[in-house]
Amino acid sequence: MILPAVVNVADFDPERCLEKGQVLDIPDPHHVVRGSIEWLSSQGLLKKIDGCLRASEKGKTLFGLASAIRDYTSQYESILAALEVLLGWRDGPVPALPKIFENGSRFAIDALIPPAVTFLHECPSRENPKVSAGALLLAGKTRLREILPEALGSREIRIFLSALRKRDLLQFRDHDRLGLTDKGKKVMVLGGFAGLITSYYTAYPHLTEMAKGQLSYGLKGDVFRHAELNARASNGIIEIKVAPKIIELFREDATLSQTLAECGGIALDFGAGGGEMVQKFLKCENITKAYGMDINPATVKEARRLAARNGIPEERAEFLEGSIVDRDFLRTFKSGLGPGVKPVCTINFILHDVGPKLARRFLKNYREVLGDAPLVITESFRVPLKTMEDHPDQQASLFKFMHDLSGQHLYYKQEFEDILGSEGFETKSQVSHSSMHWAREDKRFKTIVTYVVQARADTQKGAYGDASLCA
Numbered sequence: 248m249i250l251p252a253v254v255n256v257a258d259f260d261p262e263r264c265l266e267k268g269q270v271l272d273i274p275d276p277h278h279v280v281r282g283s284i285e286w287l288s289s290q291g292l293l294k295k296i297d298g299c300l301r302a303s304e305k306g307k308t309l310f311g312l313a314s315a316i317r318d319y320t321s322q323y324e325s326i327l328a329a330l331e332v333l334l335g336w337r338d339g340p341v342p343a344l345p346k347i348f349e350n351g352s353r354f355a356i357d358a359l360i361p362p363a364v365t366f367l368h369e370c371p372s373r374e375n376p377k378v379s380a381g382a383l384l385l386a387g388k389t390r391l392r393e394i395l396p397e398a399l400g401s402r403e404i405r406i407f408l409s410a411l412r413k414r415d416l417l418q419f420r421d422h423d424r425l426g427l428t429d430k431g432k433k434v435m436v437l438g439g440f441a442g443l444i445t446s447y448y449t450a451y452p453h454l455t456e457m458a459k460g461q462l463s464y465g466l467k468g469d470v471f472r473h474a475e476l477n478a479r480a481s482n483g484i485i486e487i488k489v490a491p492k493i494i495e496l497f498r499e500d501a502t503l504s505q506t507l508a509e510c511g512g513i514a515l516d517f518g519a520g521g522g523e524m525v526q527k528f529l530k531c532e533n534i535t536k537a538y539g540m541d542i543n544p545a546t547v548k549e550a551r552r553l554a555a556r557n558g559i560p561e562e563r564a565e566f567l568e569g570s571i572v573d574r575d576f577l578r579t580f581k582s583g584l585g586p587g588v589k590p591v592c593t594i595n596f597i598l599h600d601v602g603p604k605l606a607r608r609f610l611k612n613y614r615e616v617l618g619d620a621p622l623v624i625t626e627s628f629r630v631p632l633k634t635m636e637d638h639p640d641q642q643a644s645l646f647k648f649m650h651d652l653s654g655q656h657l658y659y660k661q662e663f664e665d666i667l668g669s670e671g672f673e674t675k676s677q678v679s680h681s682s683m684h685w686a687r688e689d690k691r692f693k694t695i696v697t698y699v700v701q702a703r704a705d706t707q708k709g710a711y712g713d714a715s716l717c718a
C-alpha cells in the first residue's frame with residue numbers, strides 16, 4: 248500500500264524536491280500526511296533529517312513516478328466495485344476494471360493483491376457455498392470447477408488470479424487446476440488482513456483531500472471504510488486466535504466462569520462487527536444468550552445475515568445498534584436483562600477505533616452502570632517507529648498507516664494500561680496473542696493482548712449490590 252502514500256506526500260511537494268534528492272519541509276503535517284510519511288519511512292523510502300524529509304534512492308525513483316502511480320490509485324474504488332459484484336454483495340454486471348490493470352506492471356499488481364486475496368478469502372466456493380474458495384485452496388483442493396463460482400470466466404477474476412500468480416502466491420497447475428504456493432498459504436490464512444487493507448480502498452484515492460480538510464473521514468463523513476469488509480476485516484485474527492482464547496477464558500478464568508455460571512449466562516460483545524465473537528459465545532456451554540452491538544447499521548445487518556446463514560436463531564444471538572459511549576444503551580441493556588442478571592462483556596479492537604477520550608468515557612459509563620460485571624478487552628498495540636523501520640516486512644507499519652489515515656489511535660501498551668488503571672479498572676489476567684521481536688535491541692513488544700478487567704470495588708456505584716449475589 249505504498250502507492251497511495253507516495254501520491255499523498257507528492258501532493259505536498261509541488262517543487263518535486265523529493266525526486267530531485269532535495270529536502271522537503273511539510274510544516275505541521277495533518278495526521279493523514281504524517282501517517283503516509285511514517286509508513287514510507289518504515290519502508291526505507293523517506294528519511295527525516297532535522298525535521299525535514301529526504302528520499303532514499305529507491306524513494307527518489309518512486310516520487311519521480313508519482314503521476315503515473317496516481318493513475319492506479321485513482322482507480323481503487325473501481326477495483327472495490329468489481330469485487331463487490333464478484334462476491335455477490337451488489338447486483339448487476341461486473342464493472343470493468345480499467346485496462347491499466349491488465350498490463351502486469353508492479354503498480355497494477357500492488358493495487359490488485361489485497362482485493363484478489365480478499366476475493367478468494369470471501370468468495371463462497373462452488374462445491375460448498377458455506378466454505379470459501381480460499382479455505383478450499385488451503386485444504387489442498389485444486390480443481391477450478393470446485394473452487395470458483397460460475398463467474399469463473401470473468402475478465403476481472405482472471406485479472407485477480409493473474410496478479411496473485413505474478414506475486415508468487417498462486418500457481419496454475421494446468422488449465423483446470425490451481426494451488427496456493429507456500430507464500431500464498433501464509434497470506435490466505437490471514438486473509439482478513441487483506442480484507443482490512445481493501446476496506447480502505449474507499450479512502451486511499453482521497454488522502455490528500457482528507458489531509459486538506461476538503462473531505463472528512465468517518466461513519467457520517469464523506470469517506471468511510473467499506474462496511475462489509477470492515478465487519479469481516481479482523482475476522483482472521485478474531486477467528487483464529489482471539490475468540491477461541493476468550494472462550495477458553497470463559498471456562499477457565501474464575502471471575503468469568505463464576506459470573507457466567509451464577510449470574511444468568513449472558514454475554515455481550517461491544518463493536519461486534521460481523522459477529523464472529525458472538526457466534527463463538529454460543530460454543531460456550533455457560534452462555535445462554537449472546538448479544539452483539541455495533542454503531543454501524545450496515546455492519547449490524549451483515550452480522551444478522553451471517554448468523555442466520557449459520558442457522559443461529561435470534562433467540563440465541565441478537566444484534567443491536569448502538570454506540571459504546573451511549574450510557575442509555577447500557578442502562579436499557581441492563582434493565583432488559585432483569586434484576587441481578589449480570590453480563591460478561593467483551594470489546595475487541597474497538598477502543599483504539601474511538602480514541603482515548605471516548606475509551607475513557609466508555610470505561611466510566613461501564614463501571615457506573617454495570618459495576619463489577621467482568622469485561623474482556625482485546626487491543627492491538629503499536630510499536631516504536633524505529634522498530635518498524637528495522638522490520639519493514641512486518642504488518643505493524645502498514646497496520647499503523649491504516650489507523651493513521653482514518654484518525655484512529657493505536658495505543659502503546661503502557662499508555663493503554665494507564666487508561667485502564669486511571670479509570671478504576673483492575674486487571675485480573677492478560678494473555679498475549681502476538682508479539683514483535685526487535686532484533687537490534689533484542690526487545691519483544693506484545694502487539695495483541697486480551698485483558699480480563701473488573702472495576703475496582705472502590706470505584707463502582709454498587710450496580711449489583713453485593714458482588715457475590717447475582718440473582
Ligand SMILES: C[S@@+](CC[C@H](N)C(=O)[O-])C[C@H]1O[C@@H](n2cnc3c(N)ncnc32)[C@H](O)[C@@H]1O
Nearest residue numbers: 481485518519520541542543546570571595596
Ligand atoms: C475493527 S472492527 C472490530 C470488529 C470486531 N470487534 C472484531 O474484532 O472482529 C471495529 C468495529 O467497531 C465498530 N465501532 C466503531 N465505533 C463504535 C462505537 N462508538 N460503538 C459501537 N461500535 C463501534 C465499527 O462499526 C466496527 O464494526
